[in-house]
Amino acid sequence: MKHFLSSTDWSKVELDALLRTAAELKKQPVNKMMQGRSIALLFLNPSLRTRTSFELGMQQMGGIAIVLQPGKDAWGLEFNPGAVMDGEAEEHVAEVAAVLSRYCDLIALRAFPGFLDWQTDREDSVIKALARYASVPVINMETIVHPCQELAMMMTLKEKLGDVGRRKMVLTWTWHPRPLNTAVANSALLIGTKFGMDVTLLCPEPAYVLDEQFMQQASANSKASGGSLSVSHSIEDAYAGAEFVYAKSWGALSCYGAPDQEWEMRKHYRHFIVDEAKMKLTDGALFSHCLPLRRNIKATDAVMDSDYCIAIDEAENRLHVQKAVMSGLLEINS
Ligand code: CP
Numbered sequence: 645m646k647h648f649l650s651s652t653d654w655s656k657v658e659l660d661a662l663l664r665t666a667a668e669l670k671k672q673p674v675n676k677m678m679q680g681r682s683i684a685l686l687f688l689n690p691s692l693r694t695r696t697s698f699e700l701g702m703q704q705m706g707g708i709a710i711v712l713q714p715g716k717d718a719w720g721l722e723f724n725p726g727a728v729m730d731g732e733a734e735e736h737v738a739e740v741a742a743v744l745s746r747y748c749d750l751i752a753l754r755a756f757p758g759f760l761d762w763q764t765d766r767e768d769s770v771i772k773a774l775a776r777y778a779s780v781p782v783i784n785m786e787t788i789v790h791p792c793q794e795l796a797m798m799m800t801l802k803e804k805l806g807d808v809g810r811r812k813m814v815l816t817w818t819w820h821p822r823p824l825n826t827a828v829a830n831s832a833l834l835i836g837t838k839f840g841m842d843v844t845l846l847c848p849e850p851a852y853v854l855d856e857q858f859m860q861q862a863s864a865n866s867k868a869s870g871g872s873l874s875v876s877h878s879i880e881d882a883y884a885g886a887e888f889v890y891a892k893s894w895g896a897l898s899c900y901g902a903p904d905q906e907w908e909m910r911k912h913y914r915h916f917i918v919d920e921a922k923m924k925l926t927d928g929a930l931f932s933h934c935l936p937l938r939r940n941i942k943a944t945d946a947v948m949d950s951d952y953c954i955a956i957d958e959a960e961n962r963l964h965v966q967k968a969v970m971s972g973l974l975e976i977n978s
Contacts, residue, residue, distance in 0.1 A: 647973075683750040823900075
């Protein structure tokens, strides 16, 4: 049984097929493909786009989506095998996965990392536990990667640029007042390299380079796809000649769980905001961000309101790609 936990588990051929289905579903959004089918959406963290697009997407295909927020409107969850459950959690994922698998055809989970110990969080063990105990396909709605966002980004780029091979993509770290999840940055790196782009990771200093498992996978992707991967700490060099600028803020992994310590580095890098002056260094680049985005913190009003900003298109495409993922996992083609 196939899950959608990370794009690394899917070949480029399979991802291209999902993108083709998404393009078809964009042309014909309302259909009966998922009539009688259902998905349980488990949110351990807030969402606007992911929740709306999954719920609406399932409804547009004739199915039902049930949103559960463990710890709020559903029992709190324990994910560790062998745990002595004398804390807050009332249910183990073993039972939750088994029960939801009897009710629903698909289960999706958003579970941000704990932000205490990266050596633990980098294992992505929460969603892996859900997939292990479930007897239906599981979809990642963001853990330490965000594969649905990856697909939406790539769908949008293909719509705008056609073939993305050897196009220069800059994944730039941006300023934000506190350290955030690396998931979208990891994912942007993975999908850009998988599709043969010349990807430059721009970050203020080596402490902000992403986890080696993603750097190594991205490097392997580049070798397989004919693209390239480089790291830069120079804003001018990275933006020069770029055709796509993708922005995200994330925390330095060496200070994971220590935000005050991380702040001592971070406070120097307000100038990493995406602004018009930086975009003028590019080769007429498109700009995007996964959203939500703090205006005039991560990117200026002028960038967000520009013709080259495709963040809203990318957000729309979340709907179409997730419909392709849901129907694809159930092998429903029409
Ligand atoms: N990009 C994204 O996943 O948005 P939400 O957090 O609003 O779902």
